[in-house]
Amino acid sequence: MSRTHLEIFQGYVHAGAISANADALAECFTPDGVFEAPLVPAGADFPRRLVGREEIRAGMAAYYARRPAGGRAPNLEKSGFVLHTTADPDVFIAEIDTFFDPDETVSLVQIFRVRDGRIAHLRDYFAPGLVSSATP
Template identity: 65%
Template sequence: MTNPQEIFQRYVYAGAMSRDPDAVAALFTEDGVYEAPLAGDGDVFPRRLAGRDVIRAGMAAAYARMPAAGDDPVDPSRTSFALHTTGDPDVFVAEIDTTLTSGTRMSLVQIFRVRDGLIHHLRDYFAPLR
């Protein structure tokens, strides 16, 4: 897993599509960090998770508070994204406009920092789900 497109697609499949905390955690370095700076107290997603095991546990807890992936999945036909590379080959940005089958829409910006083909730091900017 070396290019932004592949890293992003694996992250989306593990998280948004299948909501598999083990698969999400496996995409991070052992000391990786997931941050959702706009999340607040009581939001589904935590503000900061540091370390692969903490990411796994935090994502499992978040997914448990959400409807099951099959109940309101992402509608790929109404979802789009753009990936932007930067001057740093280990950093890329994803802009995402997603729609769930229920019609719920969400826009996100994610900043990925990669080390040795794994996510080392992910900042996930979105309006938190409640």
């Protein structure tokens, strides 16, 4: 049974942004899946490109391990998203406004290409300063 775009998106958000579970996040992808954050500079803490489920698992686990404990969490009641369909049934776009208390909204766009109910390619466009800065 194939999953809907909404189910794929919600699974990805829960595994990553909400629970920071690298294993669950990697399982959202196809074995040859690609994760890209094109706006993140080389040398940043957050990975710019990860290819394959195992590289996604390792790269995100390393990133989650470096994050400070007790970091800020999104306010899910105030945050929102809209999923946009495209002419290609395997591609959808997520337009996201994430709210952080006390009063900050972060807007971003994610482009998903899916295959067999999993993410085959994800491009995550957000301001890179949100997750890290380049190392000197």
